[in-house]
Amino acid sequence: MIDWLENIDQKLLFFINGLHSPFLDDVMWVISEKYFGIPVYALLVFLAYRSFGLKGMFIFLVLGGLSVGLSDLTAKYFFKEVFLRYRPSQNLELTDQLHYVNNYKGGTYGFISNHSSNMFAITVFALLSLWKPINSNWLLMLILFPVIVALSRVYLGVHYPSDVFVGAIWGTFIGWIFYRIFEGFLKMQKE
16 A cells, blocks of 8 residues: 555656746746745735734734744654655655756655645635635635645655645644634634
């Protein structure tokens, strides 16, 4: 069963990584940059201010930041440093078969993807917190945001699809926890 899953994981990796072109190389490189999300974060702050006022926005910012911080730390210390699974770019059997952008190969271990975990944590937290006041056009953009970030990591050859998938699940769980905390603050504020 494990061999079958690893085979599927590698086939998906080679398919996504094999879609490369100069245009997609540039796009995926930018999407994978840590500053790519700044416009999305600015939008979330604006929507939080509009929906919850200054105090609510501040709590939203603190909890959103904590969700990303917890996601990032746990992805590294509870997963990467426990499972010690080499990134595809560091796997000696695969490294020469992959396409790399700007010779970027990431760190040694890749399970789970911090990018995926972090983006899903903040997105799930924000979506659940802003569900009612959010416009449906923004909703689609917010759903696509962590998905394209996760795909960019596979495209760049630095994560297996399972790295970003499990990262997405972990980030979703953390985002939900912080939403529940935020929900509690909002209820206390109304009382």
